[in-house]
Amino acid sequence: MLNPKFARYGSEDVRRLIADYPLAWVVSPGAPVATATVLPLLGRYDADGRLVGLVGHMSRRRELHALLQADPQAHFLFTGPQGYVSPEHSGRRSWGPTWNYATLQIEGEVHFDEALSGPAITQLVDHCEGGRSAPWAQDELGARYEAMLGAIIGFEVTVTGLDATFKLAQDEDDEVLENLASGHPDPALRDWIRSLNAARLGPDGVLGKGRE
Template sequence: MSIFEQFAPEDVRALIEAYPLAWVCGGGAADMEASLLPLVGVFGEDGTLVELIGHMGRANPLHAALAADPRATILFKGPDAYVSPEHAGLRNWGPTWNYAQLKIGAEITFDAGFTETSLQVLLDAVETGRAQPWNADELGARYEKMLAQIIGFRARVTGLSGRFKLGQDEAPETLQSILGSLPDAATAAWMRRFNPGRF
């Protein structure tokens, strides 16, 4: 296994929580449908991802595709940045791109009775900690009309792979140079996460 494919459940959780907007793909290769949807992870006692909660428009072609065949591929992309030889401090060093990604196989279950819960789960994830957290009651009479146009779902995880290419193969002095000069703070933070004690 590549060093870039070695990660822990807490890395999966951190990436999903920091970058919740994912591509949800379904319908097979020939007639694939795909949509960007915000998703919230559900984790087991051991910290592993067991399912994702989300919602989508009933009119979204992906809804029909996944209703016909519930198998989905879900793609999360974390931080990414171009890394130049200038950042490495070496002219004989090849430029590269650092990034973090997850590919999740899932089985989707739609449930109209779960729609309000799925919305609340998302609101809790994105509004908690704000000075004045928003809630759906503020929509008034519009809420019920909007609710009728969407449907909640659970995505049970059937497979998970990832690639966290974050400088693990760099010499310590090169890694230190990159971290000291890379302008993308988010990517640099994830590089530090995956290189403890090496800079």
């Protein structure tokens, strides 16, 4: 059984993981493993910031499309920051190595609609191209865009269940936590360790400078 500290997270942690790591496994329960596929997905949130839906698109030719048309229940598996943690990173040779990671397991009901195809593409492109000095837009494809659009189908997901694990050093003592937050070689993992331990650490990974 995992430490219950790894199940303590907020809506912002969920939002950030999906935004930073949008590629998820999509699985039709009970279907052959070979029908599972990975798709980039974006989240929809209510006024309180809680995840209520997902937006995406897939090829009409995928077997998964037919399966979810027949039974719209699906599982969506996101993997966020992850990495091996050596005793060298902890600063303590007597400490055992481990793996830190963050995952989301979402259950939902899929609704396909041709009217969602264009908006789903636009939202994903805007999300991924945002911040670039010269963002690409799909209309640059010219006539090819309409042909490509006809090959895919957009969908929305109504979230019916969510479970998450954020195993990011919350169970470590102060010395090891500070060493990992400031010294692990993966900058993304360091950042997430600081975020999930913000009550103990400051933004620079130093103890005693956390949020009140």
